[in-house]
Amino acid sequence: MGPGAATASEPPYPSTARLSDSQCYDQYTASLKCLEVFKSDKSKCQEHFDIYKACKKKEREARLERNKSRSLFS
Numbered sequence: 001m002g003p004g005a006a007t008a009s010e011p012p013y014p015s016t017a018r019l020s021d022s023q024c025y026d027q028y029t030a031s032l033k034c035l036e037v038f039k040s041d042k043s044k045c046q047e048h049f050d051i052y053k054a055c056k057k058k059e060r061e062a063r064l065e066r067n068k069s070r071s072l073f074s
Contacts, residue, residue, distance in 0.1 A: 024055035
């Protein structure tokens with residue numbers, strides 16, 4: 001393999017977050033499960049969507065706060 005090629009144990013973009021690594025993965029899967037149960041009737045799953053959306057917002061705000069201290073040029 002040449003430089004930059006990914007191995008089986010190493011993702012091609014190591015900085016890319018996987019959905020399953022998210023703190024909101026449980027809320028995400030609950031939303032999908034709800035859609036399965038209610039045959040894609042989104043109105044019955046709004047509470048799950050709201051919980052997931054709030055989790056993602058909190059996760060994003062935490063990431064932005066962490067990144068404030070990083071410099072692009074260090």
